[in-house]
Amino acid sequence: MPETGPLPDERPALRRCVAGDLNEFATTYWGSHALLSRHADFHPYDALQPNVADGFHSPDPRPDNPHDHHPGPVVSDDDRPGLGGSYNHHPGDGSHGDRSALGDLHEAGSGPGGLGGPFGDLFSLGAADELLSRRGLRTPFLRIAKDGAVVGDGQFTGSGGVGAEIADQVRDDKVAALFAGGHTVVLQALHRTWPALVDFATQLSMDAGHPVQINAYITPPQSQGFSAHYDVHDVFVLQVAGEKHWTVHEPVHVDPLRNQPWTDHSQAVAAAARDKAPVIDDVLRPGDALYVPRGFLHSAKALGGVSAHLTVGLHTMTRYLLVQELAALAANQAALRAALPLGFDPGDPAQVSAVLPEVADLFVKQIQSASPEDLAARLRRRTWSSNRPAPLPPLAHAASIASLAVGTTVRLRAGLRCRVVAGDPVVLQLPDRTITLPASTADAVTQLCSGGDHKVGDLPGLDEQDQLVLVRRLLTEAVLVTPSS
Numbered sequence: 001m002p003e004t005g006p007l008p009d010e011r012p013a014l015r016r017c018v019a020g021d022l023n024e025f026a027t028t029y030w031g032s033h034a035l036l037s038r039h040a041d042f043h044p045y046d047a048l049q050p051n052v053a054d055g056f057h058s059p060d061p062r063p064d065n066p067h068d069h070h071p072g073p074v075v076s077d078d079d080r081p082g083l084g085g086s087y088n089h090h091p092g093d094g095s096h097g098d099r100s101a102l103g104d105l106h107e108a109g110s111g112p113g114g115l116g117g118p119f120g121d122l123f124s125l126g127a128a129d130e131l132l133s134r135r136g137l138r139t140p141f142l143r144i145a146k147d148g149a150v151v152g153d154g155q156f157t158g159s160g161g162v163g164a165e166i167a168d169q170v171r172d173d174k175v176a177a178l179f180a181g182g183h184t185v186v187l188q189a190l191h192r193t194w195p196a197l198v199d200f201a202t203q204l205s206m207d208a209g210h211p212v213q214i215n216a217y218i219t220p221p222q223s224q225g226f227s228a229h230y231d232v233h234d235v236f237v238l239q240v241a242g243e244k245h246w247t248v249h250e251p252v253h254v255d256p257l258r259n260q261p262w263t264d265h266s267q268a269v270a271a272a273a274r275d276k277a278p279v280i281d282d283v284l285r286p287g288d289a290l291y292v293p294r295g296f297l298h299s300a301k302a303l304g305g306v307s308a309h310l311t312v313g314l315h316t317m318t319r320y321l322l323v324q325e326l327a328a329l330a331a332n333q334a335a336l337r338a339a340l341p342l343g344f345d346p347g348d349p350a351q352v353s354a355v356l357p358e359v360a361d362l363f364v365k366q367i368q369s370a371s372p373e374d375l376a377a378r379l380r381r382r383t384w385s386s387n388r389p390a391p392l393p394p395l396a397h398a399a400s401i402a403s404l405a406v407g408t409t410v411r412l413r414a415g416l417r418c419r420v421v422a423g424d425p426v427v428l429q430l431p432d433r434t435i436t437l438p439a440s441t442a443d444a445v446t447q448l449c450s451g452g453d454h455k456v457g458d459l460p461g462l463d464e465q466d467q468l469v470l471v472r473r474l475l476t477e478a479v480l481v482t483p484s485s
Helices: 012-017 022-029 125-134 172-180 195-208 262-275 319-332 349-369 372-383 394-402 439-448 464-476
Strands: 035-037 142-146 184-187 212-219 234-241 244-249 280-284 289-292 297-302 307-314 409-412 419-421 426-429 434-437 453-455
Touching (some): 012 195, 012 234, 125 172, 125 212, 195 307, 212 297, 244 262, 244 289, 319 372, 394 464, 434 464, 439 464
Antiparallel strands (some): 035 289, 142 184, 184 212, 212 307, 234 289, 234 307, 244 280, 244 297, 409 453, 419 426, 426 434
16 A cells, blocks of 8 residues: 655645545555545535636635545446536637537537536636647647557648648647547647646646646547556546546556556456456546546546546656665665676576675665665655646746845745755755755745745845845746746
């Protein structure tokens, strides 16, 4: 069973993915059991609106409620109440204009949650059309598949025309023809291309502590894009439009690593999907969410209309990550860098057995002497850059630096990983670099990096002029932002 650390009180993005008590989810389901959350079981305050300027936030933050529904496996949908939903128009939602790359997609996906629905603030069918027809999308941000087979890029890409002679831009007309022919459209890396999902992924990474990616799958009626398989990362499925029947089975290879894809066990996967009873065999409707841990087999099929869902992937950090970095620290041990004997054959077990005991003993001693500080330094470099912090508008940010004055409000850039190490100098550790600052700034830097809003002039330990110098430096380093930027 995976371990879990203490969760923060406010986890607005994670609340969109799991109904009920999040601490119970963390201790009972995370990494070990699939979980289906029905739209009706989500608290109404969990329908959040992302804000590109301020980051993903809740209009009414609330702590865990002991009377919330506890998460639990759903085995029947007979008593599920009807769903409501309306389409919220946002700039850039694709509702303007009359050209649809996916044909008559909007009408097919209408009804409860069809265009907007419970997850309509995050993504919609109109958003998919805008990305496919108006945003100059290129590969590999799009995949197209049918019956488990991925279509070659050349079947849906082409030149962007004059001034944009790029050969791999998405052709909306070709996508429309393939979709009409029963192909599934997969929009990849939406955590980098669609603003609401950029904010959502940033917040979810903060909530869960693991890197996040987001794809969207749009499937024609009665179609299946991919056969039973498993992923090497945990997944939240958020049903955006239409209905899709999901089947989930227990793993055939528990907790796979990123270099252990399902194709390594394709026969066992096919046999388990065919012969074993599923742990979830149910229909997702708009507003429903499904948690599928890495390794769990799953497949899905659209039912009577067009189906669209978001696949929110958490790239799970594992104990093996620590093993890898401990092994990397062994490079600091001179005895472990020594050459093997001249003429050594690494394929001969007898020759390997002659050197293995000494190498293993040295390695164990190196691991036992490793300090948490040394290991954490390597882990920071490897993991902190996995997700970018919240977008920073360059022109507006430059203007905020130029207009900085006593009384200006600043805050830590959302999603930015950082750590303050007090001393002389003060060290501010960031994903890609460290910043050194005078020892006198320790209290002010600690406060600025603790979260929340802070005014220049109110920071501890510095006069107003020194506060301006410090904040200007951290704005220039893109550690801090102002509400206007």
